[in-house]
Amino acid sequence: MSLLVVGSIALDSVLTPFGDTADDPGGSALFFAAAAALLHPVQVVGVVGSDYPWSALEALARRGVDLAGVERAEGESFRWKGKYSYDLSSRETLETRLGVFAGFRPKIPAAFRDARFVFLGNIDPELQLGVLDQVKEPKLVACDTMNYWIQSKRDVLLELLRHIDMLIVNDGEARELSGEWNIYRAARWLLTRGPRLAVIKQGEHGAILMAHDYTFKVPAYPLEEVFDPTGAGDAFAGGLMGHLARSNDVSEANLRQAMVYGAAMGSFAVEEFGFRRFERVTAGEIAARVRAFRDLVHFDAPAGG
Amino acid sequence: MSLLVVGSIALDSVLTPFGDTADDPGGSALFFAAAAALLHPVQVVGVVGSDYPWSALEALARRGVDLAGVERAEGESFRWKGKYSYDLSSRETLETRLGVFAGFRPKIPAAFRDARFVFLGNIDPELQLGVLDQVKEPKLVACDTMNYWIQSKRDVLLELLRHIDMLIVNDGEARELSGEWNIYRAARWLLTRGPRLAVIKQGEHGAILMAHDYTFKVPAYPLEEVFDPTGAGDAFAGGLMGHLARSNDVSEANLRQAMVYGAAMGSFAVEEFGFRRFERVTAGEIAARVRAFRDLVHFDAPAGG
Numbered sequence: 341m342s343l344l345v346v347g348s349i350a351l352d353s354v355l356t357p358f359g360d361t362a363d364d365p366g367g368s369a370l371f372f373a374a375a376a377a378l379l380h381p382v383q384v385v386g387v388v389g390s391d392y393p394w395s396a397l398e399a400l401a402r403r404g405v406d407l408a409g410v411e412r413a414e415g416e417s418f419r420w421k422g423k424y425s426y427d428l429s430s431r432e433t434l435e436t437r438l439g440v441f442a443g444f445r446p447k448i449p450a451a452f453r454d455a456r457f458v459f460l461g462n463i464d465p466e467l468q469l470g471v472l473d474q475v476k477e478p479k480l481v482a483c484d485t486m487n488y489w490i491q492s493k494r495d496v497l498l499e500l501l502r503h504i505d506m507l508i509v510n511d512g513e514a515r516e517l518s519g520e521w522n523i524y525r526a527a528r529w530l531l532t533r534g535p536r537l538a539v540i541k542q543g544e545h546g547a548i549l550m551a552h553d554y555t556f557k558v559p560a561y562p563l564e565e566v567f568d569p570t571g572a573g574d575a576f577a578g579g580l581m582g583h584l585a586r587s588n589d590v591s592e593a594n595l596r597q598a599m600v601y602g603a604a605m606g607s608f609a610v611e612e613f614g615f616r617r618f619e620r621v622t623a624g625e626i627a628a629r630v631r632a633f634r635d636l637v638h639f640d641a642p643a644g645g
Numbered sequence: 646m647s648l649l650v651v652g653s654i655a656l657d658s659v660l661t662p663f664g665d666t667a668d669d670p671g672g673s674a675l676f677f678a679a680a681a682a683l684l685h686p687v688q689v690v691g692v693v694g695s696d697y698p699w700s701a702l703e704a705l706a707r708r709g710v711d712l713a714g715v716e717r718a719e720g721e722s723f724r725w726k727g728k729y730s731y732d733l734s735s736r737e738t739l740e741t742r743l744g745v746f747a748g749f750r751p752k753i754p755a756a757f758r759d760a761r762f763v764f765l766g767n768i769d770p771e772l773q774l775g776v777l778d779q780v781k782e783p784k785l786v787a788c789d790t791m792n793y794w795i796q797s798k799r800d801v802l803l804e805l806l807r808h809i810d811m812l813i814v815n816d817g818e819a820r821e822l823s824g825e826w827n828i829y830r831a832a833r834w835l836l837t838r839g840p841r842l843a844v845i846k847q848g849e850h851g852a853i854l855m856a857h858d859y860t861f862k863v864p865a866y867p868l869e870e871v872f873d874p875t876g877a878g879d880a881f882a883g884g885l886m887g888h889l890a891r892s893n894d895v896s897e898a899n900l901r902q903a904m905v906y907g908a909a910m911g912s913f914a915v916e917e918f919g920f921r922r923f924e925r926v927t928a929g930e931i932a933a934r935v936r937a938f939r940d941l942v943h944f945d946a947p948a949g950g
Contacts, residue, residue, distance in 0.1 A: 427826045521732045523849075524869045544828075545850040548867070557941050559862045562853070564829045596944035630947060636862050637942040639901040642935060 341479070342383060342454060343585035345372045346446045346471050347461020347574070349386040349397075349410065353421040353435075354570050354613065356428065364614045365396035367418065368461035368484065371571035374615035375578030375605035377404040378626060380586035382578075383452045385409035385471075389417035389440045399619065408449050413440040428566055429544075448474040457585040459577055460504070462486050465496040472503055480590050482506040482539075482581060484573070490517050501534035505590075508539040508577050523548065524555070537595070539580070541573050541606075549599050554592060558599045559636060561607035561629065572609040575618070579605030604629040646784070647688060647759060648890035650677045651751045651776050652766020652879070654691040654702075654715065658726040658740075659875050659918065661733065669919045670701035672723065673766035673789065676876035679920035680883030680910035682709040683931060685891035687883075688757045690714035690776075694722035694745045704924065714754050718745040733871055734849075753779040762890040764882055765809070767791045770801040777808050785895050787811040787844075787886060789878070795822050806839035810895075813844040813882050828853065829860070842900070844885070846878050846911075854904050859897060863904045864941060866912035866934065877914040880923075884910030909934040 350367035354360060369386045376382045381404040388397075388410060401407050416439035424431045446467055448455075453476050460468040460483040468483060475481075481504045489497055490513060497517070501507065507530055511523055518529035523540055527550035530538040538550045544566075546559040580602035587594055604626060608617045655672030659665060674691045681687045686709040693702075693715060706712050721744035729736045751772055753760075758781050765773040765788040773788060780786075786809045794802055795818060802822075806812065812835055816828055823834035828845055832855035835843040843855045849871075851864040885907035892899055909931060913922045 522869055522871070524867045528869065542850070545847070546864075555867050555941060556944070557864045557867070558944075559851075559864065562829045562860050562862070564827055564833065566827070593945055597947055600944055627947075634944070634946060636860060639861070639863075639905055639939070640898055641939060642902055642932075 341456040341585045341588040342452070343376060343380055343457045343459075343581060344383045344385065344448070344452050344455035344475065345369050345376070345459045345461060345578075346385040346448075346468075347372060347459075347463060348418055348441060349388050349392070350418040350420050350441075351392070352570060352614065353419070354568055355423040356568050357424070357426050358567055359613070361613050363419070365393065366420070366571055366614055368574045370400065371574035371609065371615050372459060372461060372578040372581070373400060373405045374618040375575035375609065376582035376585075378605070378618060378621055378623075379579065379582030379601065380404075381406065382582070383409060383455060385446050385448055385452065387411045387413050387440050387444045389413060389415045392417045409447075409452055411447070413443070415440040417441075422570070424569065428569055431569070446471050446474075456480070456588070457581055458482070459581050460484065461574065462489075465489050465493050465500045469496065469500050469503070479588075480505045480584060482508055482577065484508050484577065485513065487513055487516055498533060501530070504535050506537040506539060507535045508541065508580070510541045510543070510573060514538075514540045524550070539599070541576060543569070543572075546603060547576065547599060549595060551592065551595075556596045556599055558603045558633065561603060561632065562636065563607060563610065566610045568613045569610050571615060572606045575609035575615070576602040576606035579603070600630055600633050601626075603633065646761040646890045646893040647757070648681060648685055648762045648764075648886060649688045649690065649753070649757050649760035649780065650674050650681070650764045650766060650883075651690040651753075651773075652677060652764075652768060653723055653746060654693050654697070655723045655725050655746075656697070657875060657919065658724070659873055660728040661873050662729070662731050663872055664918070666918050668724070670698065671725070671876055671919055673879045675705065676879035676914065676920050677764055677766060677883040677886070678705060678710045679923040680880035680914065681887030681890075683910070683923060683926055684884065684887030684906065685709075686711065687887070688714060688760060690751050690753055690757065692716045692718050692745050692749045694718060694720045697722045714752075714757055716752070718748070720745040722746075727875070729874065733874055736874070751776050751779075761785075761893070762886055763787070764886050765789065766879065767794075770794050770798050770805045774801065774805050774808070784893075785810045785889060787813055787882065789813050789882065790818065792818055792821055803838060806835070809840050811842035811844060812840045813846065813885070815846045815848070815878060819843075819845045829855070844904070846881060848874070848877075851908060852881065852904060854900060856897070856900075861901045861904055863908045863938065866908060866937065867941065868912060868915065871915045873918045874915050876920060877911045880914035880920070881907040881911035884908070905935055905938050906931075908938065
């Protein structure tokens with residue numbers, strides 16, 4: 341079952357207490373693809389400038405990422421520069437240069453329009469709606485957004501919600517969009533606006549999946565070292581959607597498993613700068629981490645009650 | 646197997662966005678006992694002033710709480726007044742009047758000295774050590790503390806850690822005590838200082854149990870309404886220790902279950918002011934909530950990997 345992601349492709353410069361990078365390949369589409377490709381082939385739609393290091397994309401292509409939808413435009417690539425606090429719990433954006441991303445109008449190649457699983461990375465909700473006009477009959481559409489769009493394009497975003505199956509946002513975004521401080525009330529509110537599945541990412545505290553008739557919680561993997569949180573949310577979405585696409589199964593049982601694959605990929609993402617960790621993750625490591633999540637939360641049903 | 650708690654018995658005045666109370670029975674020993682008594686009889690050692698509403702204690706006595714260790718001293722009872730922020734995520738202490746609690750020197754009645762499960766609520770670590778001198782052969786000693794003691798009596802606290810089995814603290818306390826910001830590193834540090842079990846409470850994000858060879862995480866119950874967080878941590882400890890005492894089993898499997906009973910009791914605590922909710926909780930409600938925790942975190946092992 342084909343899996344499509346539309347989102348940003350960037351060059352990130354990240355400062356953490358443990359070191360820094362300059363013009364390192366990143367962006368929502370690439371973090372998503374690097375993680376998802378470990379489970380299932382991925383089709384990417386995005387744009388890069390003429391200065392983009394194409395070799396980084398070729399390395400992804402060798403691992404099952406179809407780049408036929410990556411447009412190479414004249415001009416500078418999208419650049420983001422951010423600095424994390426000493427404890428990695430907050431970050432400050434130092435610089436954003438949109439470059440060719442400013443004129444990005446996603447064009448879905450004909451070969452991608454049959455995609456059954458679609459992830460709309462964090463871009464202008466008008467463009468996200470435009471993508472939905474181009475895909476034929478997706479089985480599950482998931483979508484991310486951010487505070488910037490919640491504030492500046494709320495009406496378009498609310499319209500978009502009516503056309504998607506799953507919203508994947510972090511806790512702050514869920515609160516801002518819903519006006520509810522309680523995270524479960526926020527998720528409940530989202531379910532009244534269109535999506536039948538609300539996923540709320542909580543960083544080091546894991547993530548929640550809320551459907552109309554059940555709630556699932558996956559903790560974050562207990563890492564004693566966190567290196568660079570950049571892209572963890574998109575890697576989470578990649579693991580989640582990659583598992584759904586490879587199994588072609590959106591049942592409750594499989595969605596719960598998909599959340600765990602998401603959390604596993606999120607945990608790999610933060611272990612190194614950028615998405616380097618995904619270049620070396622083996623199937624055995626993924627299986628071991630998923631088993632570790634079971635050990636982490638498992639308890640026997642009490643005998644009496 | 647007898648279960649003993651030593652801690653504060655207070656009159657709390659609490660201001661929340663949803664209402665307020667004045668001179669309401671509380672304190673670590675009573676929140677612990679109210680929760681634990683739903684699972685197993687509890688022996689309480691503490692002190693109240695001559696102004697304490699004895700009827701509140703008698704209500705607990707009818708539910709399996711042995712008050713033979715509650716001293717009634719001349720003077721004013723311990724009073725605490727606090728105000729919660731609009732979202733209940735932080736609180737400010739408006740007033741603390743120690744009253745007779747200032748002179749509290751726990752005397753364990755002869756009939757309580759055989760206690761097999763002991764919880765040392767948050768009091769001066771010198772007094773906590775003094776309690777350990779009075780109990781004969783406990784099977785498991787758990788202990789709470791707070792930033793005030795971490796700052797003012799660090800050496801005594803470190804000595805105490807060498808004599809207990811389980812430290813139960815919140816994330817901020819674990820960080821301050823260990824000097825480690827990462828919560829898993831903080832727990833690991835605690836395990837090098839004496840206790841073989843470290844429990845770190847994370848409020849709305851649940852709690853972690855770390856032993857030398859395993860880590861267990863229980864989320865918080867997904868409540869869409871939280872009324873008053875006061876005492877939730879002590880109720881958590883009460884559920885945890887109550888389950889251990891009634892089963893007389895400190896195996897890994899049973900400790901995992903005990904964490905869930907702790908989280909269940911913590912979730913009941915916040916549903917009403919003070920420990921009122923525990924006056925009505927039924928065995929059926931407890932069993933249903935424990936089952937709900939299983940539903941919340943359960944996922945099937947993936948077929949392949």
